[in-house]
Amino acid sequence: MSATQFMTVTDLAGRLHMAVEGLKKKPGLMKSGVGYLKLVEDYVQAVADAPKNGKLVVLHGTQMPTEIFYAMDIVPLFNELYSVVLTMMGAPPHVLYDLSAENGLPATICAFNRSMDGLLLNGAAPEVDLCAWHGSSCDNTPACLQNVARTRNVPTFFMDRPYKIFHDHTVAYWKKQHEELIEFLEIHSGKKMDYDRLKEAVDLSYRCTKLCLEIDRYVEMVPCPMSNEAAFGPFLAARQFGGHIKAVEYLEGLRDELKERVAKGIVAAKPERFRYIFDVSCPYYDMGLMELAQRKYGAVVVGDHIARWRGTAEWLTDPDDPIGNLANKQQFNLGNENYQPGVEWRDQVLEMAQKTRADAAIFFNNMGCRTGSSMNRILKDNLEKKLGIPSLVIDCDILDPTYAPRAATEEQMDRFFEMVENSAAYKARRNLQ
Amino acid sequence: MNTSFEALGEMIRLTSPFPESVTVKAWKAGARRVIGFAYLALPEEIIHAAEMLPFRVSGDNEPLPMELADSQLLPNNCSVLRGVWQQVAEEKYGFLDGMVNSPVCDGMRRLHDNWLEFKKLPYMDIVYYPRKASEDALQMYLVDLERWRERLSEFRGQRIRDKELIRSIALYNRTRELMQQFYELRKRDRPPVTGAETLEMLKAAGRMPREQYNELLEQLLDEVKRSGREIKKGKRLMIAGNDIHNSNWIAAIEAMDAVVVTDEMNIGTRYFWGKVDANLPPMEGIARHYLFNRPQEAMIYQTNRFEHIFKMAKDYKVDGVIAEVIPYCAPLENDKPWLKKEMDKRGMPVLELELEYSERPGGQMKTRVEAFLEMLHNRATATAA
Numbered sequence: 001m002s003a004t005q006f007m008t009v010t011d012l013a014g015r016l017h018m019a020v021e022g023l024k025k026k027p028g029l030m031k032s033g034v035g036y037l038k039l040v041e042d043y044v045q046a047v048a049d050a051p052k053n054g055k056l057v058v059l060h061g062t063q064m065p066t067e068i069f070y071a072m073d074i075v076p077l078f079n080e081l082y083s084v085v086l087t088m089m090g091a092p093p094h095v096l097y098d099l100s101a102e103n104g105l106p107a108t109i110c111a112f113n114r115s116m117d118g119l120l121l122n123g124a125a126p127e128v129d130l131c132a133w134h135g136s137s138c139d140n141t142p143a144c145l146q147n148v149a150r151t152r153n154v155p156t157f158f159m160d161r162p163y164k165i166f167h168d169h170t171v172a173y174w175k176k177q178h179e180e181l182i183e184f185l186e187i188h189s190g191k192k193m194d195y196d197r198l199k200e201a202v203d204l205s206y207r208c209t210k211l212c213l214e215i216d217r218y219v220e221m222v223p224c225p226m227s228n229e230a231a232f233g234p235f236l237a238a239r240q241f242g243g244h245i246k247a248v249e250y251l252e253g254l255r256d257e258l259k260e261r262v263a264k265g266i267v268a269a270k271p272e273r274f275r276y277i278f279d280v281s282c283p284y285y286d287m288g289l290m291e292l293a294q295r296k297y298g299a300v301v302v303g304d305h306i307a308r309w310r311g312t313a314e315w316l317t318d319p320d321d322p323i324g325n326l327a328n329k330q331q332f333n334l335g336n337e338n339y340q341p342g343v344e345w346r347d348q349v350l351e352m353a354q355k356t357r358a359d360a361a362i363f364f365n366n367m368g369c370r371t372g373s374s375m376n377r378i379l380k381d382n383l384e385k386k387l388g389i390p391s392l393v394i395d396c397d398i399l400d401p402t403y404a405p406r407a408a409t410e411e412q413m414d415r416f417f418e419m420v421e422n423s424a425a426y427k428a429r430r431n432l433q
Numbered sequence: 434m435n436t437s438f439e440a441l442g443e444m445i446r447l448t449s450p451f452p453e454s455v456t457v458k459a460w461k462a463g464a465r466r467v468i469g470f471a472y473l474a475l476p477e478e479i480i481h482a483a484e485m486l487p488f489r490v491s492g493d494n495e496p497l498p499m500e501l502a503d504s505q506l507l508p509n510n511c512s513v514l515r516g517v518w519q520q521v522a523e524e525k526y527g528f529l530d531g532m533v534n535s536p537v538c539d540g541m542r543r544l545h546d547n548w549l550e551f552k553k554l555p556y557m558d559i560v561y562y563p564r565k566a567s568e569d570a571l572q573m574y575l576v577d578l579e580r581w582r583e584r585l586s587e588f589r590g591q592r593i594r595d596k597e598l599i600r601s602i603a604l605y606n607r608t609r610e611l612m613q614q615f616y617e618l619r620k621r622d623r624p625p626v627t628g629a630e631t632l633e634m635l636k637a638a639g640r641m642p643r644e645q646y647n648e649l650l651e652q653l654l655d656e657v658k659r660s661g662r663e664i665k666k667g668k669r670l671m672i673a674g675n676d677i678h679n680s681n682w683i684a685a686i687e688a689m690d691a692v693v694v695t696d697e698m699n700i701g702t703r704y705f706w707g708k709v710d711a712n713l714p715p716m717e718g719i720a721r722h723y724l725f726n727r728p729q730e731a732m733i734y735q736t737n738r739f740e741h742i743f744k745m746a747k748d749y750k751v752d753g754v755i756a757e758v759i760p761y762c763a764p765l766e767n768d769k770p771w772l773k774k775e776m777d778k779r780g781m782p783v784l785e786l787e788l789e790y791s792e793r794p795g796g797q798m799k800t801r802v803e804a805f806l807e808m809l810h811n812r813a814t815a816t817a818a
Contacts, residue, residue: 103770104769104770104773104785105766105767105769105770106758106760106766106769106787108509108760108761108766109763109766109767110763113767135564138539138763139538139539139763139764139767140763140767143763143764143767143768144767146767147767147771150771158564158565160563160564160565160570162561162563162573163536163542163559163561164561169572169573169576169577170561170573173569173570173572173573176569341545341546341559342542342543342545342546342547342549342550343546343549343550346550365507365509367509368509369509370509370510370511370539370540370543370761370763371539371542371543373506373507373509373510374506374507374510374514374539374540374542374543374544374546374547375543375546376506376507377505377506377547377551378546378547378550378551381550393507395507
């Protein structure tokens with residue numbers, strides 16, 4: 001397949017723009033659902049515009065400190081988000097997978113790697129100037145970035161993220177890794193870090209964390225005021241716009257909208273029959289499944305472990321030490337338990353299930369991902385035994401809708417929610433006995 | 434496995450049946466403890482210095498059924514993790530008093546978590562192994578190792594003393610020297626040992642007391658040197674990739690016109706490469722060795738792995754490399770196309786092979802190796818012409 005046949009970053013930005021305009025006309029959606037897609041459009045547009053704006057683009061992996069990129073006027077591009085957005089805008093991932101397989105990458109590795117590999121081979125991958133990643137949260141993420149760096153022969157930086165990060169010596173090491181990242185960016189951008197600007201970015205990012213936590217409290221309400229179309233807005237804002245004013249503006253808007261909905265008694269599903277959580281990730285390959293769940297079963301998504309801050313996330317401990325604060329942030333970062341000892345992940349999922357008063361959990365088992373699949377039994381058993389919450393495992397490819405067709409998944413969900421409804425724990429929770 | 438070397442036969446006898454062998458039973462009969470470990474960058478010297486038997490958790494020569502593992506771990510996990518878990522679920526590792534691991538990959542990380550959650554042992558630990566070889570990383574690693582030493586000392590009920598560590602370092606360095614000498618013999622045009630025999634020798638290191646092992650290894654080395662044995666095979670091969678613990682795989686390759694003369698595996702060359710600097714304080718010597726001396730692997734980013742493989746292939750005069758990968762081993766799977774490209778660039782033929790850790794060598798593997806050997810033969814003929 002030639003590059004002209006596959007969506008480029010400019011094509012993608014154009015499609016996103018049309019999607020935003022289309023969504024605005026759709027009745028009954030939360031404003032923040034449109035705002036969510038607008039954020040994505042802005043994000044991709046910034047990448048498309050970077051060359052003409054004379055900005056460098058850094059391709060990065062999960063949980064990287066975007067605050068540093070924003071403070072240095074470098075445009076961040078998260079590889080996984082790019083693949084997700086391409087799929088959401090109708091690009092066929094299997095075309096990319098085929099190219100990648102022809103080039104020798106096994107089909108058993110993560111969808112995000114295969115998709116990016118295909119884009120590189122196809123020539124449709126966005127132009128990037130630098131690559132940066134760290135060892136969190138799985139084996140595949142760093143490998144993907146390393147693959148891009150090798151293919152494009154661009155300068156790269158790897159941050160070694162310690163496993164047990166709650167110790168002084170590991171936080172100190174991690175802080176040093178941030179300092180080295182800044183040095184790397186300074187060398188390759190030819191610009192010095194403006195530490196006042198970094199401090200502002202870190203402050204904005206902390207404000208964003210606090211807004212996410214405030215929004216969580218609304219989502220925890222019964223019935224839930226947050227509808228599925230905006231459910232992942234906080235995750236996107238905090239992950240991709242950490243350190244940017246857009247995240248704060250978006251989250252303030254979302255918080256205010258939720259407040260208004262609560263005041264007016266507007267809820268996601270009426271009646272709200274089920275509240276469910278994701279214990280790893282949402283179904284990027286078919287986000288319509290959440291709308292289906294909400295409409296068909298009155299099932300509202302109330303939490304995704306990967307989009308959850310740890311505890312009260314008080315990571316800004318010294319206003320004059322922005323890098324130290326960023327190193328602290330990793331301890332509380334969204335879903336960073338993926339990379340932590342499993343007991344921490346387990347306990348956080350249990351805590352989330354309790355706080356959100358969940359009735360069920362759905363685990364989308366992305367076939368290329370080990371980190372979740374090897375934790376599944378631990379999470380499933382604990383949710384079931386300690387809280388009486390059943391889990392559904394849906395095997396899928398996180399990008400390719402043809403792997404788990406809608407009809408088959410819908411059938412699984414039909415049976416699952418029926419089973420949940422008939423369970424003693426559900427009846428007890430809902431006072432139905 | 435049959436062998437003409439008495440010392441190797443003794444190693445195999447002492448480490449059978451696997452895993453709870455004659456040796457393990459004898460050790461436990463003396464009210465002594467056994468600590469399991471799975472990843473080989475975890476300094477065994479520290480466990481040894483605590484007067485406990487470090488036991489490498491793995492599979493062996495028999496295929497592993499996966500029913501129990503598959504009911505616990507979803508099938509999109511590597512067969513190393515599932516294979517070990519199958520044995521845990523069958524209570525085959527019930528003799529372990531503890532287990533220590535390193536979160537070097539998704540599989541190892543979650544092996545620890547599942548063990549802790551479902552089959553907790555009296556002592557469970559996990560120690561980070563840095564992904565960067567730098568002085569900063571060394572300082573962090575050293576603190577982590579010191580803390581591990583403290584926790585293990587607490588389990589022992591007595592501090593692990595420096596002089597105990599020094600003694601253990603000397604013993605393990607001796608193993609490294611002997612293994613290096615053993616591998617030197619494999620550089621001969623007609624090597625005296627097969628790859629399958631070598632793997633049995635390597636496996637025994639993680640299954641018996643080091644003092645006893647070194648004695649047998651010295652005997653084996655002496656026996657091999659004196660044997661005058663010469664293996665006359667057409668092609669010399671190197672194995673690169675995931676650890677193999679089933680010597681039948683290698684025997685199946687060597688049943689053809691080939692001999693395996695070296696490897697790039699954790700259990701193989703990476704295990705004995707270099708030595709701990711005995712002139713340094715013991716913990717620093719250990720940390721420096723494990724972080725800097727061992728050839729880098731796929732888990733280390735921006736690694737020199739390909740260069741190392743090529744250099745070793747040249748040193749051992751190999752005709753071709755078998756690059757094997759176990760499905761769902763992300764670090765090696767992601768390296769796969771790059772390894773092939775790099776070897777192609779250097780004119781080193783590579784056969785890419787997918788292995789299931791738990792299975793016996795199958796017909797498909799044999800056919801592919803046969804075709805590879807034929808290609809090597811044709812290549813050599815064309816070059817000669």
